[in-house]
Amino acid sequence: MSAVIESHNHDDHHHGPAKGLTRWLYTTNHKDIGSLYLWFSFAMFLIGGVMALVIRAELFQPGMQIVEPEFYNQMLTLHGLIMVFGAVMPAFVGLANWLVPMMVGAPDMALPRMNNLSFWILPFAFFILLSSLFMEGGAPNFGWTFYAPLSTTYAPPSVTFFIFAVHIMGASSIMGSINVIVTIMNMRAPGMTLMKMPLFVWSWLITAYLLIAVMPVLAGAVTMMLMDIHFGTSFFNAAGGGDPVLFQHIFWFFGHPEVYIMILPAFGIASHIIETFSRKQLFGYASMVWAMASIAILSFVVWAHHMFTVGLPLAAELFFMWATMLIAVPTGVKVFNWVTTMFKGSITYETPMLFAIAFVVLFTIGGFSGLMLAITPADFQYHDTYFVVAHFHYVLVPGSIFSIMAAVYYWIPKWTGNMYDERLGKLHFWLSFIGVNVTFFPQHFIGLAGMPRRIPDYALQFADWNMISTVGAFLFGASQILFLFIVLKTVMGGKKATSEVWEGSRGLEWTVESPAPYHTFTTPPKVN
Amino acid sequence: MNEGSKKTIKTLSFAVLGMFTFSFALVPLYNVFCEVTGLNGKIELRATNDKNIEIDNGRDISLQFVSHNNEEMPWTFKPSEDNIKIQTGKYHTATFYVKNTTNKTMVAQAIPSVAPSNAAAHLKKLECFCFEQQELAPGEEALLPVRLIFDDKLPSSINSVVLSYTIFDVTDYDNVELTQHSTNDHHGHDDNHHAQHEMEPSI
C-alpha cells in the first residue's frame, strides 16, 4: 500500500502503515481490514469451491465412485456454510470497509478497533468449523439449513463446535453492521444528505439493518439447539412438547432476510458500474433507494415460502405466496432502471461492465425461477429438488459472486494503483460465464425431471445433465485460479492508474489518488 | 467520537439484544399462535375450560384413530377402536391399549396430532393420556382414556377427522414437563397415574 502522506493536523502517530506481519494483526485501518476480509473470503471461496467439486465429481455419473454417502453429506453441509458465511458475506463486508468511508468522505469506520476484532474472529470461527472434519463422527452433515431433529438428536458430536462457530460468525456480522450504520449515519461529509449518498452506501445501510435484525435470531436458534442437545430442553423435540417445525420458522425468519443480505450490496455495486460504463447518470436514483428498502421490509414477511410442504394451514400458504410474489415488483423496478441507464448510453465493455451486465441478465433468470417457486401448488413439485438448487445458485453465483468480481475489477486500480490485465480479465469473465451457465442451467431440467436435492447418487434418467453440469463446474472452478493469478499480478504491478481510473466514474473515491493513500479524508470534503 | 455516534451505537446494541430475546420469545408466541389458530394440527395439551359446548343435534362425523411408536419404542400401543362415528357437540370417550413388553420400567409421552389441521381448533378434550407422562412397570398393561368433543363450529366441509398419537420413550428425560402442562384441575388428576389406568372403556 502507498505511503503517500497528506498533511494532517491531528496527533495521529501513523504516517503510513506499520511494518512487518503484525501490521495485519493490529491494524485499525479500514483499507487494511477491507483487504483482510477480501483475501479471507477469496480463500474461503476456493475451499468451498473444492467441496463443490467433490460434490460434482461424485455426481458426474450414477453410482458411488469417490466418497461415501456420510462424507458426501458433510461436504454439502460445509460447502453451503462456507460459501454463505465465509465467502459471500465477508467479501461484501470487505468491500464495505474499503469503500464506505471513502464514499461518504469519512477518514475511517466509526469503531476502528471493533472493526479489527470483527475480522479476526472469523478465521478463528472457520478454523473451528473446518477442523470438525477431523473430529469423531465427522463434520456437520445435516445441510447448511440444519433442520432439527437431524441436527439435534441425530447429529454427530461436532454439532456443538458448529454452534460455537456460528455464534462467532454472527458476532462478527453484528459488530460489522453496527460499525457500518454508525459510520453512515454519523460520519458523512457535510452536504452529503442521505439522498445524495452513493447507491452502494445505501445498499449497505439497508443490509446492515437487516443484519442487526436477524443475526440475533440465528443466534437464538442455535442456542435453542444447544439447549436441546445438552441441557435437556425440548424446543424442537416433539416428545417434550416441542416442535421441529418451530425450528424451521425461527431459522427461515433469519434465513430469508439473509439471502437479501447477500444480494443488496450486489445491487449497489451493479448501479455504480453500469452508470460509469454507460457514461450516463443512473436512471431513477430515488426509486432505486425505495426498491431496496421495500425489498428489505418485505423480506421479513415471506420466510415460510421455504416451508410450503411442512403442512401449514391454507391461509398461511396463501399469504406467503402473495407476499413472495410481491417482492418481484421492486426487484423488477431495479432491473428496469439498470437497463434504462444503459439505453442510449455510451457503453464500453471492460471487464467490470461485462460482469455487471451478466449479473443483471443471469440474476433475472434466477428471479424468474424464484417466481415459479413462489407459486405454492407448483412449489410442491419443485421444493427440495434441483430446481431450487438451480434457482439459488443463479442468484448467488452469477448474482452475488459476479458482483463481487465486478467490484474487484472495478476498484482494484484504486486499491493498488495498478490496472489489471484487461485481456486476462475478459478471459476470466468468459470462462466464468460459460462455466456458470453450463453448471447450473441443466439443474433446472433435472429438478423438473424429479431429482431431489442433497443426494449422492441418482437414477439413470438424470445422468446426462448431471455429467454436463459437472463439466461446467470444473470449468468454473479452474477459471477462479485464473482470477487468483490476475489479482496477484495486479497487486504486484501493472499499468499505473489515475485517480479517476474510469472515464465517467462518479463519487468521492475517484477524487483521491490511486492507490488511495493510507489515510483519506482526514479533513472532510465539501459535498454540494 | 461524536455524540450522535454514541447514541446510534447504544440504540443498535439494544436492538441486537432485543432481537435475540425475540427469538426466544418466538417459542411461547408460536405455541399461542398455534393454539389460537389450530396450525399444524397442534392440539392443546391440557384440559379444556370451555363450558357450554355440548349441544343436542350436532352432525355426524367419522373419527379415525392412528397410532405410532416413535423410534420403534417397544410398547404395544393401539386404539381400541380404529374408526368411530360421533356427533359434534357431544363428548365421547375413546381408549388406547398400551403394554410395556420389556423387562424394565419405562415412561412414555403421547403426542397428538390432527388432520385436517383446521379441525384442531375445534377439538377439545376433558381428559387425555397425552396430558401426562405414562409410566408402566415391566409387563404392565393399561387402557388409556381420552375424553373429547368437537364443537359445532367445526367447518361443514370436514366430515372425517384423523386423530393420531405418537408415543415417545421419555424414560431417560430429566423429568421433562410438557411446555403446555396445565395446573388446572382436570378430571381424575387427584388420583395417581396408576389409578387412571383402571380400565372401563366407556362411551
Next chain:
Amino acid sequence: MAIPASNTLTKIYDDTEGDINIQVIGYQWKWQYKYLEDDIDFFQNLTTDWDEIYNKTPKGEFYLEEVDEAVVIPVGKKIRFLITANDVIHSWWMPDFAIKQDAIPGFINTAWTIVDEPGIYRGKCTELCGKNHGFMPVVVKVVPQDEYDAWVQEKKDAAFRMAELTEKDWSVSELTERGEGVYLKNCVACHQVNGQGITGIFPNLAGSDIVLNDKARNIEILMEGVQGAAMQSFANQLSEVDMASVITYTRQAWGNAENGDGEIVVPKDIVEYKKPKV
C-alpha cells in the same frame, strides 16, 4: 398468476374423507405403510443391489427406483395419505400425483389423490434425513378395483400363512438361505456384504464375539437396537421368521459357523423373546 394458483391450492387443501386411508411413515431409510381400513402393514425398502451402486455390476433399468413392496391402490378411488415420521424429518413425494408433504415425527400431514390410469408410479424422499436419504424411493402401483381387492385378500392370507411359518420346524440351511436375502436387503448398507462393517463406524459381524458366542445378546440387539448408536430395533420391521433367519445367517456365514458356538436361532426363539418378561 396468483389467482389461479390460489384456486388450485384451495382445491389441494380438500379436507373431505378418502375411500382408502393409508398411514405413511418415514424411517431412516425406508417407508412403512399402514392401510387403516384393512389392517395391512408393510415396509418398503430399496432393492437395488449395493454392488450396482458401487459399480461392481451393471445398473438395472430402475436403478435406485425399485423396492421390495409397492403401495397398491385402486384406480378412480380417493386415497388419503396420512404422513408422519419415525425419527427425523423425511418428505414423501409422488411427482405424478403432485403430492409432496413433509413427514415430521410426532405430527401428521395429509395429502390425497385420485389416479385415473393404472400403472407403476415412482417417487422419492425429498428432505435430507441422513446417510441414505438418496436411497429410499417410493413406488405406487395403481390397479383396477378387482386386482386391488385380490391384493388385499392376498395380504390377509399372507399374514395367516406367516403365522403358520412361525410354527414350523426349520432346518439350518432353510434359515440361512432365507436369512441371506433378509441380510442383503436390510443389513448390507452398514455391515457390508462380507460382514466386515466399516472400521470405526459400523461393527463387523464376521468374527464378532457376540455373533460367535452370545446368542442371547445377539437376539437382544436385533430386537431392541443399541442405545446411542445407529443400530435400530428391527422388531417391528422383520417377521419372527425373517428375524430368526437373518440372525442364523450371520451366525453361519463368513466362517462364523466353524469359529463360534454354532448356535442358531429359530422363529420360536423370537416368539419366546417377545413374551412379557415378568
